[in-house]
Amino acid sequence: MTSHIMPTYGRLPVTFERGEGMWLFDENNKRYLDALSGIAVCNLGHAHPAVHEAICTQSGKLLHTSNLYTIANQELLADKLTEKAGMDNVFFCNSGAEANEAAIKLARKYGHSKGIENPAIIVMEKSFHGRTLATLSATGNSKVQQGFAPLVEGFVRVPYNDISAIELALESNKNIVAVLVEPIQGEGGVNIPASDYLNKLRGLCDQHEILMMLDEIQCGIGRTGKFLAFQHNAILPDVCTLAKALGNGVPIGACLARGKAAELLTAGAHGSTFGGNPLACSAALAVLATLDKENLIEAAQTKGDAIHAGFTASLNNNKHIVNIRNKGLMIGIEFDKPCTELVKLALEKQLLINVTNETTIRLLPPLIIDNEQIQLLINTLTAIINDYTGQTA
Numbered sequence: 001m002t003s004h005i006m007p008t009y010g011r012l013p014v015t016f017e018r019g020e021g022m023w024l025f026d027e028n029n030k031r032y033l034d035a036l037s038g039i040a041v042c043n044l045g046h047a048h049p050a051v052h053e054a055i056c057t058q059s060g061k062l063l064h065t066s067n068l069y070t071i072a073n074q075e076l077l078a079d080k081l082t083e084k085a086g087m088d089n090v091f092f093c094n095s096g097a098e099a100n101e102a103a104i105k106l107a108r109k110y111g112h113s114k115g116i117e118n119p120a121i122i123v124m125e126k127s128f129h130g131r132t133l134a135t136l137s138a139t140g141n142s143k144v145q146q147g148f149a150p151l152v153e154g155f156v157r158v159p160y161n162d163i164s165a166i167e168l169a170l171e172s173n174k175n176i177v178a179v180l181v182e183p184i185q186g187e188g189g190v191n192i193p194a195s196d197y198l199n200k201l202r203g204l205c206d207q208h209e210i211l212m213m214l215d216e217i218q219c220g221i222g223r224t225g226k227f228l229a230f231q232h233n234a235i236l237p238d239v240c241t242l243a244k245a246l247g248n249g250v251p252i253g254a255c256l257a258r259g260k261a262a263e264l265l266t267a268g269a270h271g272s273t274f275g276g277n278p279l280a281c282s283a284a285l286a287v288l289a290t291l292d293k294e295n296l297i298e299a300a301q302t303k304g305d306a307i308h309a310g311f312t313a314s315l316n317n318n319k320h321i322v323n324i325r326n327k328g329l330m331i332g333i334e335f336d337k338p339c340t341e342l343v344k345l346a347l348e349k350q351l352l353i354n355v356t357n358e359t360t361i362r363l364l365p366p367l368i369i370d371n372e373q374i375q376l377l378i379n380t381l382t383a384i385i386n387d388y389t390g391q392t393a
């Protein structure tokens with residue numbers, strides 16, 4: 001049987017029919033422990049009743065009106081998001097790439113407002129910002145760019161977690177108007193920078209009057225133990241992008257801005273047909289309310305640390321493990337060699353994981369993971385890893 005889907009994805013041989021919390025069930029009702037959450041999307045787990053109810057109720061009232069009119073849910077969501085993030089306003093869209101497109105356009109407008117005709121944005125090695133032309137050009141992974149030249153101009157690349165590289169770039173290039181960076185790199189291998197990296201970056205951005213733009217699409221919405229990852233550093237960016245977990249599976253993206261950055265995209269400068277529609281916003285409102293109601297953000301920290309401690313102990317004797325790291329429930333287990341095969345081996349044991357940057361297992365379990373599931377995750381994955389590396393548990 002030939003598929004009529006464009007072959008853009010290397011898919012695993014399983015089809016899920018329904019989900020419940022951290023569990024997914026396939027067509028034969030076999031259940032799988034989902035430690036990836038649809039790549040950091042279903043932070044509340046699958047089929048969360050609050051999200052279910054919100055979108056059912058909203059779809060019976062109104063799905064879409066267009067942004068030609070005021071949208072009550074969008075106003076409400078913008079109020080909640082800006083309050084939680086310490087930002088001033090929001091542009092709503094439908095995906096992470098679109099949120100970053102908005103940020104990139106905003107940065108260029110900022111440059112032109114300062115009389116810079118060829119504005120440039122500092123971006124990082126090993127970063128991931130999306131698959132549209134501008135965002136793949138910003139992305140620090142040649143595989144993502146392969147075959148799509150000419151790339152969008154106006155990006156200057158530096159190593160991640162290297163403040164002096166940014167200083168150097170700023171000294172040698174007067175066209176730089178912004179820096180776009182993930183507080184923790186997701187696709188690049190769960191890379192956690194020095195704890196004061198964002199603070200120093202904030203200082204540099206102030207000193208050079210450039211915009212600090214944070215891509216929180218993967219690390220945001222409670223995953224790292226704060227609502228947004230930059231809140232670990234007690235700083236505020238000028239721009240912050242969100243998507244993935246914001247709708248728990250209902251597509252929605254957001255570009256938040258503050259201060260002078262909040263005044264750049266004026267009427268007619270940007271737009272989206274679907275962006276911030278009543279349905280998507282109802283899901284996001286339910287997500288924000290549930291994170292608070294179930295105290296999931298603080299829990300992400302303690303649960304993530306428990307998982308880290310568990311694997312540190314259980315994999316203690318495996319000499320192929322280079323490093324185990326986490327910030328809340330963003331967890332990386334790095335090997336001394338490529339280990340992508342583990343994804344298939346785990347699937348056979350009814351466990352869903354991911355390997356990124358070839359050598360790092362990436363775990364992004366839902367924030368609702370319970371103690372029993374934490375133990376099951378540690379025991380199952382440890383056995384799979386030790387089996388794979390040819391060692392006994």
Ligand SMILES: *Cc1c(COP(=O)(O)O)cnc(C)c1O
Nearest residue numbers: 095096097128129130186217218
């Ligand atoms: C997933 C991701 C994106 C792209 O989001 P899409 O919704 O797939 O367009 C951008 N930045 C980061 C950090 C991501 O993890």
